[in-house]
Amino acid sequence: MSPRHGRGPIAVRGYALTPWARSFVDVVEGRTAGSGADAIADSRHITKARRYFRDRHVHGLRIGAGRVTASVEGSQLDPFDVILTTRTVDSGTVAELLRARGAVMELMPLTRGEQPVVVGELIGPTESADVMTDCTCPDEAVRCVHALAVAYEVAAEIDRSALTLLTVMGTDLKSLLDKVGDAPTPTRESDVGSLPGPDFYGSTSPLPPLPSPQRMNPLTDLDTTDLRQALRAVGVVPADMAETLDELGDLYDRLAGEA
Structure with missing residues (x-):
C-alpha cells in the first residue's frame, strides 16, 4: 500500500536513549537492585504510560531542584496533577567523593553535554525510594500511569541535556565546581601528599604570589589617541583638550592615592 499523498513517516518519540536517562527510568520503574517487588511498575501501567508519552499527554512540565511537576491528560475530563520528589544529593559530599575517587575532571565533560560514568x-x-511520586488520580498503585509518563518526559529531557539530572537531584554544575574548588590548600610541602586528591585545577600546590606592577599614570604613559577621540565625541573642543586631560590626570592621581 502506497503512503498517503503529502504525508511523510511519523516520527516516534523516544526517551531513555542515554545511560543517565535509562538509569533514571529503571529506578522509577523499580528495576534496580534493592527495589522491593511492590515498587515495580507493572507492565500494564508501563505500556499505557509509554502511549501517554508518545501522544504528548504530559503538559506544563517543570523541573526544579529535587521537584518535578506536570499535568497529565487521563481518563477524566480534567487532567491529573503529578509531583515527582527526589531524595536530593549534597554538593559538598559529591565533591568529596569525586576527589577521593580521583574523578574531579569528570565534571568537565558535562559542559560538552556528555554523561560521565562516575558523576x-x-x-x-x-533505588526506588529515591524518587517519590504523587498524583491526584484515584489509582493506588505505587507508580500510576501519569507519574510514569512524567518520568519518561524527564528522561527525555535528560537525553537532551545531562545537566537536567543534576537539577532533578537538587544540585547544579556551578555548585559542584565551587565545592570541588574548596579543597584545602596545603600549608607545608609535606601536606601535599595527605590531601584527598587534586583540586579542580589539577594541582594542590600553593599558587605563587601575584606580581607587583610598576606604578604608572595611563594619561601620561600611554597613547591617548582613543581618549582624545572619545572626548571629542562628547563635545570637548580641541582648544579645551589639554585642560581636560590635565583635569583627568589630577582626578586619576587622587583616586590612585586613595587606593
Missing part, C-alpha cells in the same frame, strides 16, 4: 553514579538515584 552519574554519585548523583543519580539508585
